[in-house]
Structure formats: C-alpha cells, structure tokens
Amino acid sequence: KAGVTQTPRYLIKTRGQQVTLSCSPISGHRSVSWYQQTPGQGLQFLFEYFSETQRNKGNFPGRFSGRQFSNSRSEMNVSTLELGDSALYLCASSLAPTQATVTEAFFGQGTRLTVV
Amino acid sequence: ILNVEQSPQSLHVQEGDSTNFTCSFPSSNFYALHWYRWETAKSPEALFVMTLNGDEKKKGRISATLNTKEGYSYLYIKGSQPEDSATYLCAFYGGSQGNLIFGKGTKLSVKP
Numbered sequence A: 001k002a003g004v005t006q007t008p009r010y011l012i013k014t015r016g017q018q019v020t021l022s023c024s025p026i027s028g029h030r031s032v033s034w035y036q037q038t039p040g041q042g043l044q045f046l047f048e049y050f051s052e053t054q055r056n057k058g059n060f061p062g063r064f065s066g067r068q069f070s071n072s073r074s075e076m077n078v079s080t081l082e083l084g085d086s087a088l089y090l091c092a093s094s095l096a097p098t099q100a101t102v103t104e105a106f107f108g109q110g111t112r113l114t115v116v
Numbered sequence B: 001i002l003n004v005e006q007s008p009q010s011l012h013v014q015e016g017d018s019t020n021f022t023c024s025f026p027s028s029n030f031y032a033l034h035w036y037r038w039e040t041a042k043s044p045e046a047l048f049v050m051t052l053n054g055d056e057k058k059k060g061r062i063s064a065t066l067n068t069k070e071g072y073s074y075l076y077i078k079g080s081q082p083e084d085s086a087t088y089l090c091a092f093y094g095g096s097q098g099n100l101i102f103g104k105g106t107k108l109s110v111k112p
Helices: none
Strands: A005-007 A010-013 A019-024 A031-037 A044-050 A053-057 A064-068 A074-078 A087-094 A111-115 B005-007 B010-014 B019-024 B030-038 B045-050 B056-059 B062-067 B072-077 B086-094 B106-111
Touching: A005 A087, A010 A019, A019 A087, A019 A111, A031 A074, A044 A064, A044 A074, A053 A064, A074 A087, B005 B086, B010 B019, B019 B086, B019 B106, B030 B072, B045 B056, B045 B062, B072 B086
Parallel strands: A010 A111, B010 B106
Antiparallel strands: A005 A019, A019 A074, A031 A044, A031 A087, A044 A053, A064 A074, A087 A111, B005 B019, B019 B072, B030 B045, B030 B086, B056 B062, B062 B072, B086 B106
16 A cells, blocks of 8 residues: 655755645545644644645745645645745645544655755 | 644664654644654655554564554664664644644664
C-alpha cells in the first residue's frame, strides 16, 4: 500500500511569487490535513479537507489556501511568498475527519520550501 | 489558546539506558493523545493513539501512559538503541478545536 506522497520534495522560490504543493493521500483516505514546521516550532495546523470541503482552518493569513479534488488529492497554495514562509510543509491523511475519529494520521515526507 | 508542552526539549543517552519524556496537555474536552516518532529525513510515524484515562500502551521497548484528569502522558523507552534516535512528538486532540495540536517534540539522541 503506497504511503502519502508529497511533491515536490524541495522548492526554491523568490519573494512575491506563488507556489503550489501537492499531496496524494493513502488510497481510501478521504481526510487530508496540512501542517507547517519552522525551526523551533511544533507542527502548526494549516487546514483540513474532507470530501473536497475545508472542514477546519488554522490561524494563517489568507495567502495560504488549499483545495481537495474528488480523488482526495489535495493542493496547498501560498501566494505572495514572504521570507517567513520558508518551512517544511507536511500533509497527513486519515480515514475520516479528525473530528469524528481518534485514529492515527499518516504523514508524507514533506515539501521543503525556501523563499529567497 | 490551547497549548501542548513537551519536556525535555532534547535528551542524550547512552545505548542501553532507559529514558522517559513528558507531554502536558489541556485536561478539559479531551478526546485523544497521539504519540509520533519522527526520524531525520523520514515522515512522522504514529506510535500510539490513547483515548482513555489510565490507558497504557506498549510497542516493543516503547510504552506510554495517559492521565487525562491531570493532563499528562509519559513515553518510556527501555534499553535505548541508536535506532531510537528521533524526535518524539505528542499531539492533543480535543473536541473544541477539531484538529491535532502538536507539541514541539523531544529530540532523543542515543550514543552507541
């Protein structure tokens, strides 16, 4: 069974540009959550999608957005990149929304975004 | 703002030592407490999901306990091995916020 796949693994962008990151969940998993990790910080929750609907959103500016497709694949978009957006972005998939379950989340290896 | 605290931040032990870390979380509206192991250049991997007060879970040399009334969980590693070197994350799930809240992790280094 394939794990959670994130692409690309590494990305370098310039301030002001926009970026799109992709996450393919484990087959059969319909919930995808996105997290940001910066040095010295824990995983910060960005948003969660289930059945193409955003169910929950963390405390991030509107420049961060996402969507989910009918095959459960999810994309995250960051517009007008800032230096502080440099981080590791992880996605995690699970069978059902975290509000309705206490099952484990399965993580991808992340996308390392560097903004210069 | 809900907060999850982990201590210590980092730990250096010798191979064969036993060790433990702490995760503190809000004691109200508790649903679940997750533990993950995150090795360098890999994905975080679930160790345990704990839901009941007094729960104890074990996987090989690693075990965890849960006290929801006072809001803490302990992770124990018996006879640490170099391959146990990783960052150990705990995450709290409570009914009011609808998402996992992660601590900053405890980074364990095991010297051969």
